[in-house]
Amino acid sequence: MKLGFKHEWIETNIGLMVVITMLAISVAGMVEIIPLFFIKGTVENVAGPRPYTPLELRGRDIYQDNGCFYCHSQMIRPFRDEELRYGHYSLAAESQYDHPFLWGSERTGPDLARIGGKYSNAWHVQHLIDPRSVVSQSIMPGFPWLATTPLDMSDIGARMKALRDVGVPYALTKQEYEADVKKFGPELAKQYYIPDAQQSMIEQANANDYDGRKNGPITEMDAVVAYLQGLGNQVDWNKVNENQLVKDR
Amino acid sequence: MSQNPSQQSQQAVQTTGHVWDGDLQEFNNPLPTWWVYTFFATIIFAIGYWLIYPAWPIGNTYTRGFDTITYVDKAGQKVTSHWNTRALLMEDMNKATAFQKPFFDKVMATPYEQIAKDPELENFVMATGHSLFENNCASCHQTGGQGLVGHYPNLTDDDWLYGGHYAQIAYTITDGRHGYMPTFGEVLEPAQIDDLANYVASLSGIPADPAKVAAGKHLFHSDTAGCFYCHGEQATGRHVIGAPNLTDQIWLWADVPAHRTAQGKIEAIRKVIYNGVNKGVMPAWGDRLSPVDIKVLTFYVHNLGGGQ
Numbered sequence: 001m002k003l004g005f006k007h008e009w010i011e012t013n014i015g016l017m018v019v020i021t022m023l024a025i026s027v028a029g030m031v032e033i034i035p036l037f038f039i040k041g042t043v044e045n046v047a048g049p050r051p052y053t054p055l056e057l058r059g060r061d062i063y064q065d066n067g068c069f070y071c072h073s074q075m076i077r078p079f080r081d082e083e084l085r086y087g088h089y090s091l092a093a094e095s096q097y098d099h100p101f102l103w104g105s106e107r108t109g110p111d112l113a114r115i116g117g118k119y120s121n122a123w124h125v126q127h128l129i130d131p132r133s134v135v136s137q138s139i140m141p142g143f144p145w146l147a148t149t150p151l152d153m154s155d156i157g158a159r160m161k162a163l164r165d166v167g168v169p170y171a172l173t174k175q176e177y178e179a180d181v182k183k184f185g186p187e188l189a190k191q192y193y194i195p196d197a198q199q200s201m202i203e204q205a206n207a208n209d210y211d212g213r214k215n216g217p218i219t220e221m222d223a224v225v226a227y228l229q230g231l232g233n234q235v236d237w238n239k240v241n242e243n244q245l246v247k248d249r
Numbered sequence: 250m251s252q253n254p255s256q257q258s259q260q261a262v263q264t265t266g267h268v269w270d271g272d273l274q275e276f277n278n279p280l281p282t283w284w285v286y287t288f289f290a291t292i293i294f295a296i297g298y299w300l301i302y303p304a305w306p307i308g309n310t311y312t313r314g315f316d317t318i319t320y321v322d323k324a325g326q327k328v329t330s331h332w333n334t335r336a337l338l339m340e341d342m343n344k345a346t347a348f349q350k351p352f353f354d355k356v357m358a359t360p361y362e363q364i365a366k367d368p369e370l371e372n373f374v375m376a377t378g379h380s381l382f383e384n385n386c387a388s389c390h391q392t393g394g395q396g397l398v399g400h401y402p403n404l405t406d407d408d409w410l411y412g413g414h415y416a417q418i419a420y421t422i423t424d425g426r427h428g429y430m431p432t433f434g435e436v437l438e439p440a441q442i443d444d445l446a447n448y449v450a451s452l453s454g455i456p457a458d459p460a461k462v463a464a465g466k467h468l469f470h471s472d473t474a475g476c477f478y479c480h481g482e483q484a485t486g487r488h489v490i491g492a493p494n495l496t497d498q499i500w501l502w503a504d505v506p507a508h509r510t511a512q513g514k515i516e517a518i519r520k521v522i523y524n525g526v527n528k529g530v531m532p533a534w535g536d537r538l539s540p541v542d543i544k545v546l547t548f549y550v551h552n553l554g555g556g557q
Contacts, residue, residue, distance in 0.1 A: 080345060087537070117537075122400070134397065243322055
């Protein structure tokens with residue numbers, strides 16, 4: 001070029017090339033990502049989204065362990081066909097307590113962002129044990145061991161502490177607990193109190209009939225079904241200002 | 250491009266100065282003119298894109314772009330927004346709604362009994378109902394609504410747990426159901442449960458032990474077991490609480506048809522009496538589906554063959 005710049009300078013100097021390449025990629029990445037931390041409405045201001053209860057959290061971990069997200073997305077895009085099939089498009093606010101989020105990128109199976117409450121607990125149990133016994137054309141593998149594997153509850157405190165470190169409002173102190181009571185109400189705040197987490201898990205599993213055995217042994221099935229039944233039904237859409245959601249983008 | 254090395258050297262093209270294996274050189278040709286102009290064209294295109302669509306972040310906001318989308322919101326207000334995919338969806342839904350509204354309005358305005366008298370309307374309701382059913386109901390009740398013995402009721406027969414009239418079906422869809430039968434294994438002696446199983450089998454014409462049938466019949470109508478509280482004096486069930494008719498040879502929880510021998514059939518019934526039923530949960534759809542969707546589904550389910 002005429003400015004006295006010669007691309008040979010870069011091409012014959014690998015150190016310079018590495019530095020400039022990294023600079024170009026970082027700048028592009030930063031321009032795309034950093035403004036999102038400051039732009040109002042990136043995470044929509046809607047009521048409803050809450051952190052997972054300890055039992056749901058373990059269910060989420062098992063969901064990840066088993067790679068459910070390889071085939072099931074949790075991200076309903078703002079298209080008419082998706083709205084008709086799955087429901088309201090997903091909001092960033094609904095993933096605000098997910099670390100990492102499980103949006104996924106492939107739909108070999110259907111999207112699960114709004115699966116909560118769509119089917120009965122018994123359906124989920126039957127379907128996870130033997131998918132083709134309820135959906136004959138399904139290609140999903142069975143996960144029968146979930147129903148027989150006792151749920152490991154020993155490290156739930158550590159799991160919650162790790163999430164607390166990245167900003168999920170699980171409470172370690174009485175002060176944080178009080179803040180949760182204000183924000184999420186006493187029942188949920190009790191669930192988010194880390195020192196009592198194991199007890200909360202046992203209580204939630206026993207009070208509900210997730211794996212079809214009330215007061216029976218607490219299995220991984222309890223946790224996974226509890227997690228699935230809480231997906232995507234936390235926002236009351238009648239109270240959401242749709243026009244604001246449009247403005248936010 | 251496919252020139253041989255001697256031709257290339259004659260054109261006196263610059264090289265990068267690298268030589269491998271004595272004669273392999275790297276040429277330093279200028280970029281083709283068409284490529285350079287295309288490159289500049291993409292830059293100009295990008296500038297146009299920035300002007301039209303949301304693009305550059307500035308502080309806690311960003312440039313919205315000049316393009317706008319106007320849609321009608323739920324309250325009926327016209328809203329104009331900068332171009333974005335959510336506004337695009339609203340516009341898209343508006344178009345579809347405008348197209349479907351005359352049909353849906355007609356569905357809402359027409360009593361159930363009259364829908365079938367208008368073939369065009371019936372076709373619309375059945376087609377819409379089919380896609381709604383496949384998306385929401387078929388996972389349990391199966392694609393054709395035939396259900397699964399042991400899990401989910403058949404919707405194509407005329408046997409209804411909670412009643413097969415339009416209003417009853419609509420209620421079931423809107424508010425959901427929870428079928429429940431106590432576990433008698435903890436209450437009754439094994440011999441008593443065996444007697445009851447024989448009696449219930451005999452109601453459907455399954456060959457059973459007459460002595461046990463007689464004992465079971467007595468137990469069925471006694472306060473000890475109290476079966477008749479829910480299933481009725483005639484064992485024909487009660488729609489109000491979803492207690493099934495035990496005399497119609499239609500089975501939901503006990504997988505009687507799967508067994509060939511009378512003994513196997515009776516054993517299947519015995520198991521249900523022993524364990525009770527607690528997983529008969531139909532979710533409530535009132536919050537998920539619109540009133541017109543529920544009306545369409547009600548008509549569709551009623552029309553599957555068993556409506557009363």
